[in-house]
Amino acid sequence: MDASTTPTPAWAGKIYTNGWQVAHGGTQDVREAATGAVLASAGLADREDVDAALQRAREAGAAWAATPFDQRAAVIRRAAALLETRSAEFIHWNVRECGSIEPKAQWETHATVEQLWMAAALPMQADGLQFPSALPGRSNSWRRVPVGTVAVIAPWNFPLLLGMRSVAPALALGNAVVLKPDVQSAVTGGLLVAQLFADAGLPPGVLQVLPGGAETGDALVRHALTDMVSFTGSTAVGRGIGEACGRALKKVILELGGNNAMIVLPDADLDGAASCAAWGAFLHQGQICMQAGRHLVHRSVANAYAEKLAARAQALVVGDPARGPVHLGPLINDRQTAKVHGIVQASIAAGATLVTGGTHDGRFYRPTVLTGVTPQMPAFGEEIFGPVAPITVFDTDEEAVALANGSDYGLAAAIHSADLGRATALAARLKTGMVHINDQPVNNEFQVPFGGMGASSSGGRFGGPANLETFTTTQWVSTLAKPVPYPF
Template identity: 70%
Template sequence: MNTPVKTERWSGKIFTGSWVAARGGVAPVLEAATGAALGEVGVASPEDVDAAARSAQAAQKAWAATPFDQRAAIVREAARLLKERAAEFTQWNVRECGSIVPKGEWEVGITHEQMQQAAALAGLPNGMMFPSSVPGRTNLWQRVPLGVVGVIAPWNFPLFLAMRSVAPALALGNAVLLKPDLQSAVTGGALIARLFEDVGLPPGVLQVLPGGPATGDAVVRHPCVNMVSFTGSTAVGRQIGEFCGRALKKVALELGGNNAMIVLDDADLDGASSCAAWGGFLHQGQICMAAGRHLVHRSVADAYAAKLVERAKKLYVGDPHAGPAHLGPLINDRQTERVHRIVTESIAAGATLLAGGTHEGRFYQPTVLSNVAVDMPAFAEEIFGPVAPITVFDTDEEAVALANSSEYGLAAAIHSKSTARALRMASQLKSGMVHINDQPVNCEPQVPFGGMGASGSGGRFGGPASIDEFTQAQWVSVSEKAAQYPF
């Protein structure tokens, strides 16, 4: 993949059951580290979305009527093929998204697991039977497909965050319109389309439509799209949620986070600093669950900071395609400028720079800040970069108040030798996920995943929660003979 790709079937195309030219033209596929052109993808126009949505609506009826074991078999075979093509997915993830190789390999592995979990959903009980006060009546309550599901996926974990909606939606009998971000349209779009095309998914059931805001807006607003699953920024999520609420359209929103890493006075500081480095610097901090605010008891703050600085200074930042690196590039120049603004403005407001704070191009050094106050950008904003801001507290109650002062509520971590103490604190946190003696970047496909507040609409992905997300309830009553009424 050293020269632009021209021979791939997806080059310059969108996927609508077959590879076709896009009315919206083409966009370059760029290497995150160097800006080099690696190929091009088609850009779906609103007219493309309209045709795809209508085609998907027609194809979904036969797909929903397909026996569950056959739907599951297709998803499992796509999972097998993903494993077989792991090196290809990883290479594209490294070059297109700036991932280090282990992150790309991990993403393939967890996506494979997610697909296996999704396939299993098709064979689970899909309802319940309720008693009736009417003699001779049977009440059935069942889950039925929604119809067409629009999936709008981000660039940071493009394969996994697309497939955690695509796979269960397909397994449960829906058709899917997948709109990957243009910055990850191969890893999170074209390669996914090829998987399902090659395992024989019926045409029209999955359509892959790369594009920008206009493409996403067309997916959200199309009347044939019955549900929208969006992973991305809170600002865009609010707009999507507002429209779907007015349209009475189901929506699942997994949005931003400014996650608290709470270190109590009895914490194992070696373990806590290791968790902090991983949770704060993995994938350059470009993770919604990243440890964004390090809330540390005053009595151990200096020792914690010293251990975290030591770990940060050992990390190598470089082009992951050129050789091993701990951190790769930030996704684009705009994001690099934003991260540096947050760091420099916080320092100007009184924060102390302990490590990092510099960059060469998109390669930002892992950064540790101390003396961070609540009114500084490094505390208040979701950074989405390799920055660990440290804020001190004196009591457990103060730590909880600091953690809950953010509008976000995605993930949190608590470090303490007392499990009982940490559990008491966890129950007070406004957070959809809390990890004790670990870090916030955690995901297991069989466990429901999601946030509170500005981090999401209350929906959950994973395990049995995916059944609730990607189906709707229907009550069917059956009587032995026609009922007789007074008139």
């Protein structure tokens, strides 16, 4: 599919609010990550667009919340079925717009279909509990109810999946949603999603899609008609959103950055560990919050581990994913490329050894392995968000735990060892929301609650039964057949 020869889509240059509309904030080019070529245009929502969308969401949301659960579930199921039939379109835009290799785009689309099917089951779950009362004749019902209007601010790296993990359960549980995709992934993560739900029969106003930058997001977060914010992105931005929501006493869930440790104990299967490490460090050019960002390796096996990982890195093909099969595509923009290269060069200047990689052709960065990395170096302390594997050695389990916990982040970790008891005991000491033994940290099973600790999360969780907690609030209703006489 060539975007230059296809008919102009309905969403071109538009936002989705009361149907496709011209945005007050103008338009922005949709550019190919690999080449910078203009593929299309998307509307940019401003504060006026945000205000109008939230007014519509408040009106439409009340009727949607009152819609019988089976009808809400049916819309979500139709969206899942439509996404399956339109998968080629979503994959095409994910490759061109986001720089995804085709297998990653295929997996993301399939995983999003699964998320939709799972969300469709939420409305039929038990929505409350009955509690006894000390007052004769009183019935106490505690039930879950929709939050209201949920603002979903989604990132560019897995824009379809990470947007839909909030959009789908929020809608299924009776909320209205205003989705703000990143402008770098406005089509994949937003405009195609709007059309998907419109065609699935979602009533107007229940989902609105407003591409935009920081100003759009700020307006959405601070608006009085936004009842909840779900944000996935950097910790720096998340702190500001959390502060604004806290001041407004507004529900918020934040899934933020990570600098995830992969711990390799001396009895590990080094070939298996290196395979996991290459996947965890280099998948999608390392642009994943769960990336294996710090490789903590026992001194006795560090050299062998580095050699095996470097060999895998050197075998990976880097190039434009739209023009042939490759393992790694481009970094998302020039700014990110400069950041990654700056961290690598600064760490080498501080004493790290470059084993392989460390170069780039435009946005195409070679998978990189560094050894001799210490906690004082940028490659250890910063979230790189690029295809870089920094290796730091340790001598004892206590030192490994201290190194792993020596980060403000606490999203995910991995441990490799032939001794599952030792690895499990080590896992219990890590301050991370997720630990994977004899695997790598880039894992997501949607039936299992997902989230981090520390600077990686506000403490909320996505997925499985956690969605019921995340996308609802609760109400206590007590009933009496007739009023009780009180002393006053």
